[in-house]
Structures are given as structure tokens and as C-alpha cells.
Amino acid sequence: MPARAIPNQPVANIPERARTEGPFSAVFHEAAELVGRRWTGAILFALAHGIHRFSDLEVTIPGLSARLLTERLRELERVNIVERDVQDGGIRWSYRLTAKGDALRPVLIALNHWAVDWSDS
């Protein structure tokens, strides 16, 4: 379970590029606000599971309206986490994670571990 192998120590003790200068990090904060927006986690989770078409994303995530799905996907496109292309002669929109978006997999995996471990507590 790779995510569990991460030593249980202060974030500041993690070496190399993950080190921050102190208990506040502007880039961390910005990332948390971005990835943490309502529905965004579930959308990234579905994309990471290979759901690509707008209509499939809509069906996959219960309670998410087409309007909000559109809004979130556009936000994720703007920050280069998602890219859009057209399929079936221009009829269907399809979305996929960019390299930047794909690099969020370890975050999704770690959060999923935590969610499964602690969902009853």
C-alpha cells in the first residue's frame, strides 16, 4: 500500500522538493482550494477511472448537474488539468486528464485510502 508507506512525520520533515519553508505554503493552499472545489474531487476520480464523455461523467456522479459539471470542467481546462476534444464528428465532447491532471493520481489514491479507512469514524 504505497500511500501508507509514507512516514508519519511532519510535512516539513519530508526532504527535497516537497519541503516547505514553514507551516503555510501558498502553492499548497492554491492547490487545495483548486482540487477541493465542490464536485471537483469526484470529477477527477471519474476521469482517472477512464470516464471521458460529458454524458458519461454526468451519469457517473450522482447529484451533479450538467451546469456545474460544465463549470468545473472549464475551470480544470483553464488550469491545464483537463483537456477537451471532440468525438463522433463534433457531436460529443470528451475530456481527459493532461499530464498535470494525471499527476494528481497519488493525491486521489491517498485520499481514497483515507476515506475507506476512516469512513465509519
Place this chain on the structure above:
Amino acid sequence: MPARAIPNQPVANIPERARTEGPFSAVFHEAAELVGRRWTGAILFALAHGIHRFSDLEVTIPGLSARLLTERLRELERVNIVERDVQDGGIRWSYRLTAKGDALRPVLIALNHWAVDWSDS
């Protein structure tokens, strides 16, 4: 770099308890909405760095009001991620991560890696 060692594969391919039945997971969604609330990431990050007093948290996170800090800490207490105690003869509130909150460190670390790697893109 433990978080980078996580194989780059669909979340569904991760074995054991992290496996989900499909591209939507109610517990993942709930966790993402909870941890992703505005300011919550930065608060958890500061707590994970050993900032415990309310007044220190307030100073650590630029732009976060005392009112919102109070609100977020109460939310995190309600879901057993943070616990509060009283120091200095009842004058100061102090907060710390519970075991459940401490178990979020791999998520914070993975998101911090991503943020540092991709902040310029």
C-alpha cells in the same frame, strides 16, 4: 519520494481496501468535499506542521478570518479530525490532529508534491 513511487495506474487497479467498485465512490466524494472546503487544506497543513494555538493558526494562514477559522475548526472537530483542549488555565484554545486527522498526512504530502511540481504550469 514515497508519493512518487505510487504506480501511475487507474485508481480502480489499486488493490485491497483502496479498491472501489467503480468510477464513483461515495466515501471518496464525501472525503474530498470535507477536506476540500475553503481554508481546510491550509488549516490541516498548519496543524500537521505543529501549529496548535488558535492565535498561531490565525497568524500562520494569511487572509483567513478568526470567524472562518473557528467555523472550520468546529467542522473538523465534529468529524473527529481535530481535537481541542484548553491551555494556560483555560485562557488559550489549542487544537491538534486526532489519529484520524493525522492519517491525512499522506494526502497532504501527495498534494504538496503535486503543488510544488506543477505550480508554474
